[in-house]
Amino acid sequence: MKKLTLLLLALLGLAMAQAQQPIERPRLVVGIVVDQMRWDYLYTYNQMWRSDGMRRLLREGYSCGNTVIDYVPTYTACGHSCVYTGTTPAFNGIVGNTMMVHGKPITSVQDTTVTGVGTTTKVGQASPRNLLVTTLGDELRMATGMQARVVGVSLKDRAAILPAGHSANGAFWFDKSAGCFITSTHYMNELPQWVKDFNKKNKKDLNQDIAPMPIGVTLTTRLAIAALDGEQLGKNPTGDTDILTVSYSSTDYVCHANGTRGEKVDEIFMTLDRELKALFDALDQRVGRGNYLLFLTADHAGCHNAKFMNGHKMPGGVWDQSDKKKELNAYYQQKYGIDKIILDFFQNQVHLNRAAIEEKKLDFRAVCQEVADRMAMDPAVMYAVPFECVATSVLPPAIKDRVIMGYCPGRSGDIQVITRSGYMDYSYEKGTTHVAWNPYDTHVPFILMGWHVNHGFTNRLVFINDIAPTICAMLKIQMPTGCTGTAIYE
Numbered sequence: 001m002k003k004l005t006l007l008l009l010a011l012l013g014l015a016m017a018q019a020q021q022p023i024e025r026p027r028l029v030v031g032i033v034v035d036q037m038r039w040d041y042l043y044t045y046n047q048m049w050r051s052d053g054m055r056r057l058l059r060e061g062y063s064c065g066n067t068v069i070d071y072v073p074t075y076t077a078c079g080h081s082c083v084y085t086g087t088t089p090a091f092n093g094i095v096g097n098t099m100m101v102h103g104k105p106i107t108s109v110q111d112t113t114v115t116g117v118g119t120t121t122k123v124g125q126a127s128p129r130n131l132l133v134t135t136l137g138d139e140l141r142m143a144t145g146m147q148a149r150v151v152g153v154s155l156k157d158r159a160a161i162l163p164a165g166h167s168a169n170g171a172f173w174f175d176k177s178a179g180c181f182i183t184s185t186h187y188m189n190e191l192p193q194w195v196k197d198f199n200k201k202n203k204k205d206l207n208q209d210i211a212p213m214p215i216g217v218t219l220t221t222r223l224a225i226a227a228l229d230g231e232q233l234g235k236n237p238t239g240d241t242d243i244l245t246v247s248y249s250s251t252d253y254v255c256h257a258n259g260t261r262g263e264k265v266d267e268i269f270m271t272l273d274r275e276l277k278a279l280f281d282a283l284d285q286r287v288g289r290g291n292y293l294l295f296l297t298a299d300h301a302g303c304h305n306a307k308f309m310n311g312h313k314m315p316g317g318v319w320d321q322s323d324k325k326k327e328l329n330a331y332y333q334q335k336y337g338i339d340k341i342i343l344d345f346f347q348n349q350v351h352l353n354r355a356a357i358e359e360k361k362l363d364f365r366a367v368c369q370e371v372a373d374r375m376a377m378d379p380a381v382m383y384a385v386p387f388e389c390v391a392t393s394v395l396p397p398a399i400k401d402r403v404i405m406g407y408c409p410g411r412s413g414d415i416q417v418i419t420r421s422g423y424m425d426y427s428y429e430k431g432t433t434h435v436a437w438n439p440y441d442t443h444v445p446f447i448l449m450g451w452h453v454n455h456g457f458t459n460r461l462v463f464i465n466d467i468a469p470t471i472c473a474m475l476k477i478q479m480p481t482g483c484t485g486t487a488i489y490e
Helices: 002-020 054-060 076-085 136-143 157-164 193-201 214-230 250-258 263-286 306-311 321-336 354-359 364-376 387-392 397-405 464-475
Strands: 028-034 062-064 098-101 104-107 150-154 170-175 180-184 242-248 292-297 342-346 349-352 381-386 415-419 446-450 456-458
Touching: 028 076, 028 136, 028 157, 028 263, 028 464, 054 263, 054 446, 076 136, 076 157, 076 464, 098 342, 136 150, 136 242, 136 464, 150 157, 150 214, 157 170, 157 242, 170 214, 180 193, 193 214, 214 242, 214 250, 214 263, 242 263, 250 263, 263 292, 292 464, 321 342, 321 364, 349 364, 354 364, 364 381, 364 387, 364 415, 381 387, 387 397, 387 415, 397 415, 446 464
Parallel strands: 028 242, 028 292, 062 456, 150 170, 150 242
Antiparallel strands: 062 446, 098 104, 170 180, 292 446, 342 349, 349 415, 381 415
């Protein structure tokens, strides 16, 4: 009996000791989003990677080679939100870079209740207020009693704000008019000294349009490293994990202007390669190799230029949404006497003038279907479906599910348009864009590296909204409030 009692006491003591052990977590999580990076760029540039940036990721990381976006439209704000909320626009409410709310267009991060900090322009009136759910950073903050520090940096406001989340310690983006990096009163009332010092030190470079230039990539890296030092990320005095979100926007600007191939595109991705090495070296020095968990992905990919495709006898073309809007407005003005029956047409979604339709005492659903049917007559269009009818439509499941997962009532349009492969609302001569369900817009890289990550590769299907729950599972914290993704890393 005495031996049994001693054994039970020993087991109880062991259990208590294990219960008191701190949760093992990395000192820092670094999330990197490369705007408009196609998955195949990892291998298109395989022989051109010179620095130990991309090569290190591929050599040391765990790469998910079949990571796709499972919603439309595939836009910057949607992608950044999805990566960090673990869910799609249907749940997080970010349905595009621009949204129609109460009949008026607003940007994904527009917030007139706040003012800019470090600027007097309207570029500073931005916050995550339009995001309807929490982010990875919000959940880590709550899990650590708000002790974890979360900072986001990017040239674009939406790419800094949406990843950082609601409760972030700071998000910083570039104001071209002011020629400096700024924030808003959602986060603070005065720029931190390290941001002021950064703006002063880089004043010459910042007084130009840095977005479509390699210097935009370089300055983003410099700001990320300045944030590491200024906020002492990865060196939290409480021992809690911090998060740094970094989004490289210049890649997007360059591809929009030049397409998916060419000298300028090559240059911007070679610059990215060098800057990733600089960031990795800084992390190794300041946080310690193996002490940080890092992932790299993209918010969307991009379509090959139509002229390029046609030149090689492949399908593609230009479909001007502005011209189609004018054409339909003229037709219905004559038929119903409604001036501008289409309020707006962007991101392959039609926003109808509900007030004018109701004023004419017309059946809105009937008019919506009529407009969709007329839209579908265009040879560049595969399908045009009122959102209310998507579930019962003849849309193939691969497209239907993406439309449903990208639709948020009160924010999305009234009609979803699906164009034929390779057709886009952009210049035929050069440049490209993104919006579609097709692999050229939805197949993106996703690589994990660092803390507790073994080198490996999987080709099984992974969704972009699996990223946040994967990181949450590794950190042993609750997933974001709207999360629909699944942890993928064992």
